[in-house]
Amino acid sequence: MKLVRFGICALVVFAVAAHGAVEDWARAALETGAGLLLVLWAVRFAYPRSHEEKPPAAAAQGEEQRREEKRSKENQAEEKQIVITPLLFPLAALALFSLAQIFFRGTVSAYSTRIELTLLLADIVLLFLAAQVFRTVEDWRTFVWFIMIFGFIVAIFGILQQLTFNGKLYWFREMRYGGIPFGPYVNRNHFAGFIELVIPISLVPLVLGKVRRERWFIVGIFALVPIGALFLCASRGGIISFAVQLGVLLLLILFRRSGSRHVLAGGAVLLLAFLLVYWLGVREILDRFSSLQALEVTVGKRASMRQDTWRIFLDHRWTGTGLGTLPIVFPAYETLYDAKIVNHAHNDYLEALADTGIVGGLCCAAFLVLLFGGSLRSLLFLDKSFSASLHLSGLLGCSSFLVHSLVDFNLHIPANALLFFLVAHLATGEIRYPSTQNRSVRRRRSSEIAD
Numbered sequence: 001m002k003l004v005r006f007g008i009c010a011l012v013v014f015a016v017a018a019h020g021a022v023e024d025w026a027r028a029a030l031e032t033g034a035g036l037l038l039v040l041w042a043v044r045f046a047y048p049r050s051h052e053e054k055p056p057a058a059a060a061q062g063e064e065q066r067r068e069e070k071r072s073k074e075n076q077a078e079e080k081q082i083v084i085t086p087l088l089f090p091l092a093a094l095a096l097f098s099l100a101q102i103f104f105r106g107t108v109s110a111y112s113t114r115i116e117l118t119l120l121l122a123d124i125v126l127l128f129l130a131a132q133v134f135r136t137v138e139d140w141r142t143f144v145w146f147i148m149i150f151g152f153i154v155a156i157f158g159i160l161q162q163l164t165f166n167g168k169l170y171w172f173r174e175m176r177y178g179g180i181p182f183g184p185y186v187n188r189n190h191f192a193g194f195i196e197l198v199i200p201i202s203l204v205p206l207v208l209g210k211v212r213r214e215r216w217f218i219v220g221i222f223a224l225v226p227i228g229a230l231f232l233c234a235s236r237g238g239i240i241s242f243a244v245q246l247g248v249l250l251l252l253i254l255f256r257r258s259g260s261r262h263v264l265a266g267g268a269v270l271l272l273a274f275l276l277v278y279w280l281g282v283r284e285i286l287d288r289f290s291s292l293q294a295l296e297v298t299v300g301k302r303a304s305m306r307q308d309t310w311r312i313f314l315d316h317r318w319t320g321t322g323l324g325t326l327p328i329v330f331p332a333y334e335t336l337y338d339a340k341i342v343n344h345a346h347n348d349y350l351e352a353l354a355d356t357g358i359v360g361g362l363c364c365a366a367f368l369v370l371l372f373g374g375s376l377r378s379l380l381f382l383d384k385s386f387s388a389s390l391h392l393s394g395l396l397g398c399s400s401f402l403v404h405s406l407v408d409f410n411l412h413i414p415a416n417a418l419l420f421f422l423v424a425h426l427a428t429g430e431i432r433y434p435s436t437q438n439r440s441v442r443r444r445r446s447s448e449i450a451d
Contacts, residue, residue, distance in 0.1 A: 001044065001133040007037045008130060009146050012422070015415035016154060016194060017184050019169065027119060027414055034122040034129075041129055048080070085131040085425055086374060090366035091124050097359055098323040107322025108329055116324030119414060127421045134425070136432045137387055143426070144201055144390065148222040151198030155229035158183030158191060162232060182233040185413075192238025193401060193410035195230045197423050199223060200245065200396040203269065207249065210389045220269050227273035237407045241400040246270075249396060252379075302346045302407070304336035309345040312354040320357035329354070344409035351409065371398060374428030387431035394427025 011033045018026035098117045101107040134140055161171070162182060168174055169181055182188040202223040205211050211219050230238055311333050312321060321329045330342045345351040353361050375398075378391035401410060401420055410416045 001041070004037055004041050004044070004129055005133045005139065005142065007033065007040070008126060008133070008422070009143070009150075011037075011126065012415070012419055013150060015418055016150075018415075020185050020190055020194075020416060021414035022186075030414055030418070031118055031122040034125045037129055038125050041132060045080070045082075045132075083131045083135065083430075085127065085429055086370045087367060087421070087424055087428060088124060088128060088131075090363045090370065091120070091127070093366070094356065094360055094363040095120050095124060097319075097356060097363065101319065101322050101356075106319050107325055109322060109325045112324040112328060113322045119417075120323075123418055123421055126418060127425060130422055130425050131429060134429065140387070140390055140426065140431055143422075144393075147198055148202045148219070151195065151201070151226050152222045154183050154198075155195065155226040158229050159225075159232060183229075188233040189235045189237055189404075189408050190410055190413045190416060191233050192230055192235035192241075193404055193408065193413065193416045194419065195226050195233075196238060196241050196245065196400040196404060197397040197416070197419050199226050199230070199242070200249075200393040200400075201423075203227075204249065204393040204396060205386070205389045206269065207253065208389045208392070210386045220272075223269050224272050224276065227270065228276040231273065231277045237404045241404040244403050245396050245400040248399060249392075252392065301336055301338065304334075305330075305342060305345050306347050306350055308333040308335055309347065309350040309354050313350065313357070316354070316357055318357045319359055320353070320355045323355050323360070326351055326354055344412050346408055348405035348409055348411045351412075368402075371424050371428060378428070387433075390431060391427055394423045394425075397423045398427055 011030060014033070015021035015026065015030050018029070021027055021030050095117060098113055098120065102110050102113050102117070107113040134143055164171070165181075169184070169186065175181065175186060177186075179186040180188050182191040185191040185194070202219050206216070206219050206223060227242075230242055308330065309326070312326070312329055326345060327341065327343050330345075334342065345354065349364070352364050356363070372395070375391050375395040378388060379395070398420065401416075401423075405411055411420065
């Protein structure tokens with residue numbers, strides 16, 4: 001299933017690079033990619049490999065040959081098992097409810113609901129596939145290194161683009177509708193949402209001492225640069241969410257009574273991040289973008305939008321107006337008109353209630369209960385394994401992302417939503433160790449990031 005794992009990571013890279021996959025062509029490519037990966041997995045599941053790699057002739061005898069045959073049989077048996085993550089159930093229920101909105105004409109725009117439903121189905125498919133191909137600790141190590149490296153590259157790109165900004169995305173693409181960009185995102189707040197999911201993947205294992213000594217430097221860099229980029233993008237919601245992330249991590253460290261050496265390692269990363277921001281000259285960088293500040297929604301406007309969205313929910317409290325229909329319904333409820341189109345409510349929770357009512361809200365609440373319940377249950381083994389630190393990384397990333405959703409709409413950015421669901425699976429999914437490893441090797445590898 002390596003090809004499916006590679007495909008999921010490739011879709012994450014594409015979605016982020018394509019400005020968060022917010023444009024129609026990018027969303028279509030993301031949805032098509034999800035469908036193709038599902039077909040690929042189904043073919044491999046129905047028709048497993050008819051031949052396995054044979055051991056070298058010199059070693060293809062005796063005990064070594066029997067071990068190889070046993071490993072091949074176990075791998076085939078694992079691939080034939082379908083894993084269903086509990087997170088799929090509330091998402092599937094929400095999709096079925098949205099389908100019912102279309103079928104029973106419970107939406108003010110069947111087209112808008114169908115568009116959002118298609119994207120939701122793509123996320124469900126990719127989450128399902130992630131549950132099938134990310135099972136063992138080795139699978140997740142690959143994903144962790146991918147996220148750390150990719151987050152580092154995107155953060156470097158964002159810093160360089162802001163230092164040399166010429167008013168265009170990627171230095172050549174005009175922004176027709178304005179914006180305050182950072183990195184590949186048109187909106188710096190959405191870049192912050194991406195970084196909030198990335199930072200804990202490297203920071204948590206470093207702070208908890210789950211990184212080999214020879215890898216402290218490289219993992220520290222992978223944490224340092226994204227933190228610096230988060231502060232440079234000057235997203236207030238992102239910085240507050242990151243502070244919440246650090247607060248929760250600190251409480252867990254105090255509860256766990258971690259060694260001071262590892263706590264100091266995390267503190268050193270944060271200090272270096274602040275020094276990086278100071279060295280780059282954050283005031284001069286922000287002054288360069290002062291002319292774009294008028295394009296951002298004001299605090300008063302956001303408060304008005306939240307109140308108006310709440311009124312929409314009160315008028316359609318049971319089933320909502322239809323998934324993805326807020327831009328159509330909102331003008332009739334708008335109290336602070338500024339001649340601009342309102343696409344989202346800058347609060348994912350209120351928008352979900354307005355679109356899907358109490359029924360959809362219960363689906364979202366069930367997802368959150370399963371997310372936090374499953375991840376906290378995994379953290380009971382925090383002192384015992386590297387995999388538990390991965391659960392904590394996913395929990396912190398999702399927590400800060402959900403805090404940011406109180407004042408923004410990152411869950412409506414396809415790239416961020418996809419990464420959020422993958423990190424949520426990291427927080428809750430079972431991480432298995434290969435059955436062929438002996439106990440001494442398993443204990444050694446379970447405590448740190450390996451090759």
